[in-house]
Amino acid sequence: MSAEAIIIGAQIVAGHDGSAELLVNLRHPNGAESPVVLDEATGLKLMKTCGAAHVDELTGQSWRRIVEGL
Amino acid sequence: MYDVIVRGGLVVDGSGAPGYLGDVAVQDGKIVAVGQITGDALRFVEAEGRIVAPGFIDPHTHFDVQLLWDGAAKPALEHGITCVVPGNCSLSLAPLRAADRQQVIGMFQQIEEMPPAAFTEAFEWTWEDFAGYRAAIEKSLSINVAPLVGHSVIRLWVMGPHAQERAADAGEISAMQDMLRECLDAGAVGLSTSFVDVDENGRPVPSRFAQFEELDALSAVLGEYGRMLQIVPEFYAIDITIARIDQLAELSLKHNIPTTFSPVFDSTATPDNVARTVARVEEQFSRGARVWPQMQTRPIDISFSLLRPSLFFARLPRWVRILRQPLEQRIAALRDPETVAKMVADTGPDGGERMMGRLVVRGGDGAPVELTGRTLSDIAKDRGEVTALALINLSLEHGLDVALLSANAGHEVTDRIGPMLAHPLVHIGASDGGAHLASFSTYGDTGYLFSEFVRKSGALSLEQAVAKLTAETADIWGLKDRGRLEAGKAADIVIFDAATIGRGEERPAFDMPGNGMRYVRAATGIDTVLVNGQVAYAGGQYSEARAGVVCV
Numbered sequence A: 001m002s003a004e005a006i007i008i009g010a011q012i013v014a015g016h017d018g019s020a021e022l023l024v025n026l027r028h029p030n031g032a033e034s035p036v037v038l039d040e041a042t043g044l045k046l047m048k049t050c051g052a053a054h055v056d057e058l059t060g061q062s063w064r065r066i067v068e069g070l
Numbered sequence B: 001m002y003d004v005i006v007r008g009g010l011v012v013d014g015s016g017a018p019g020y021l022g023d024v025a026v027q028d029g030k031i032v033a034v035g036q037i038t039g040d041a042l043r044f045v046e047a048e049g050r051i052v053a054p055g056f057i058d059p060h061t062h063f064d065v066q067l068l069w070d071g072a073a074k075p076a077l078e079h080g081i082t083c084v085v086p087g088n089c090s091l092s093l094a095p096l097r098a099a100d101r102q103q104v105i106g107m108f109q110q111i112e113e114m115p116p117a118a119f120t121e122a123f124e125w126t127w128e129d130f131a132g133y134r135a136a137i138e139k140s141l142s143i144n145v146a147p148l149v150g151h152s153v154i155r156l157w158v159m160g161p162h163a164q165e166r167a168a169d170a171g172e173i174s175a176m177q178d179m180l181r182e183c184l185d186a187g188a189v190g191l192s193t194s195f196v197d198v199d200e201n202g203r204p205v206p207s208r209f210a211q212f213e214e215l216d217a218l219s220a221v222l223g224e225y226g227r228m229l230q231i232v233p234e235f236y237a238i239d240i241t242i243a244r245i246d247q248l249a250e251l252s253l254k255h256n257i258p259t260t261f262s263p264v265f266d267s268t269a270t271p272d273n274v275a276r277t278v279a280r281v282e283e284q285f286s287r288g289a290r291v292w293p294q295m296q297t298r299p300i301d302i303s304f305s306l307l308r309p310s311l312f313f314a315r316l317p318r319w320v321r322i323l324r325q326p327l328e329q330r331i332a333a334l335r336d337p338e339t340v341a342k343m344v345a346d347t348g349p350d351g352g353e354r355m356m357g358r359l360v361v362r363g364g365d366g367a368p369v370e371l372t373g374r375t376l377s378d379i380a381k382d383r384g385e386v387t388a389l390a391l392i393n394l395s396l397e398h399g400l401d402v403a404l405l406s407a408n409a410g411h412e413v414t415d416r417i418g419p420m421l422a423h424p425l426v427h428i429g430a431s432d433g434g435a436h437l438a439s440f441s442t443y444g445d446t447g448y449l450f451s452e453f454v455r456k457s458g459a460l461s462l463e464q465a466v467a468k469l470t471a472e473t474a475d476i477w478g479l480k481d482r483g484r485l486e487a488g489k490a491a492d493i494v495i496f497d498a499a500t501i502g503r504g505e506e507r508p509a510f511d512m513p514g515n516g517m518r519y520v521r522a523a524t525g526i527d528t529v530l531v532n533g534q535v536a537y538a539g540g541q542y543s544e545a546r547a548g549v550v551c552v
Ligand SMILES: [Zn+2]
Pocket: B060, B061, B062, B088, B089, B432, B435
C-alpha cells in the first residue's frame, strides 16, 4: 500500500459544460477509492505533467500531479 | 364576457391528475374558470386535439443580461416557458455599483460567453440596486421573471475588492444581511451561491470566499421570507457533493427554507453518483429538510476543434502530441503527408470511421454553412477521403476553426435517466438558459422531456411531466400564483400537441448584440403560449404583448 493517494485509472467523460473532461480514479492509502472529475484544461495539464500521451499512462501516478496542474 | 376562452382542449392542470376535456376562461390576466364554460369572450383560442397546460417554469437560467433587450428570453417562450428564474450560480446584475460593473461583466462572460457588445451597446445601465434592475427589465417583459439575487454580487457590494480575497467580518456579514433583505423586498425570490465557479481570470467568484457563518447568516434572512437558497456544489467529486447536501439540509431545517442544487447528471463512468445523491436527499427529506436536486433532461453533447487541444483525442497519443504543439507547428504537422498518414493509421483500419464518423459539423465558426449539421462520415464520402483525413483536411481548409459535435456523450441513457427524472424528489431544471451561448444550446429541454421520456420511453405520464414543469416547480419555489390551471391563478397557459412537442436540431443563430453567435433550438408542437392572459406566442410568431411581470 502506498503512503499517498495514487491514480489507478482515468477515462474521458462528457463534462456538463460541453467539453470533454477527465475522470480520474484515485486509491487512497486506506484502500478507499474515489473518482474526481477534472475539467478539460486541468486534465490536459495533468497529462502533460505526467508526460502521458494516452490516458492509460496516468495509472500509477501520484495524486500530487493533479495539484501541479492546477 | 371573458377576455379569453381556451376551448375544447385536454386540460392537464399541473396537479398530476388525469387530463380531461374542457375549457379555460381568462379575465384580467387570471384564470377565472376551468371546465365546461359557456359564455362569450373577446378572443377564443381553439385547442381541440391539443393539450392545455400551465406554462412551464424554468428554474435555472442566466437570462439576466438578455432580458434587458429581449423581454421574451427567446427562444424560451416559444418552448412553452412562461416563467424563468435568472440570477443563478451566485451571479445577478444587481445590486451592483457602477464601479464594479466591469468585474461582474467578466464573471458573466465566463459563464454566458456573451459578446462584449451585449454589455456596451444593447442596453443602458440605469441601476445599481435590485429595485432598479427590476424596473429596467419590467418595462418590456413578455415572459415572467422570478429573479434570484447572487451571493457574489452582494459580497462585492459590501466588501469591494476584498470580496475576492477573504472571509467577511461580523460587520460585513450584517451588511450583507441587510442588502439581501433589501433585494428580497424588491422582488428577489431567493439567493444563489456557488462553490465552483471562477471569473474570467480563473479566480474563484466572491461567494467562494464565504465561511459557513456567512452562508448561515444569509440563510437566516432567507428564513424570514421563506425563500430559496440555490447552490452549485462541488459536483465533480461525489463525496463533497454529499457533504454539501448535508450542509444544505442543516440550513433548510434551521431556517425553514427550501434549497436546491445542480448540476446532477448521470454518467456511465460513475454509474452510482445519482443513486448516492438521491439516497442522501431521501434521508434528508425524511428528517424534514428540503434539498432539491435539480436535474437536466437533455443529454450532454461535447464539442471540440483542432484549434485547441482537446481531451477528445486522449486515446490517440500521436494526435495528442501533434495537437499540443503551438499553432504554427501544429498546422505544419497537419500538412505533412507522412505525419498525416500515421495519424490516420492510428485511428484504425477503417480510417477513423467508427471513432469519428458520427461527429457532426456544428457551424457558427469557420466551417462553411452548407456543412452545418452533416456528419463527418457523410462529408468524408463526398470528399472521397477516409474519415480521419477528412477531419484533418476540412479543418486545415478553415484555419482549424471547425467545431465538431459528439452528440449524446453523457447523461444520455434514456432508460437510466427516465426513472431519475420521474423520482418525486428530483426537481427538473438546470437548463442554464441564456448561458454557454457559444458552446451549446440550452433551449428545448422541456420539449425533450415530452419527446424522449413521455412519448418514447414512457418513464413519465404526460400529466406527471406537466406537473414536474409547473405545479411542482411553483411549489418548490413558493411561486403562489403560478403552475396550475385553477381559478385565481395567473393565466400562464401553453397549448401544445402531445404527439409532436419536442426540440428542433441545434443550429447557430447570429441574434446577439453585435451579431454575436449562439446556439439555439426551435420548438416543435407548441401552438400558443399565454402569459398573464395575453397571447405572447402563436402560430410560430411572437406577439406584441408585454404582459410579463416580475413574479414572487
Ligand atoms: Zn448556472
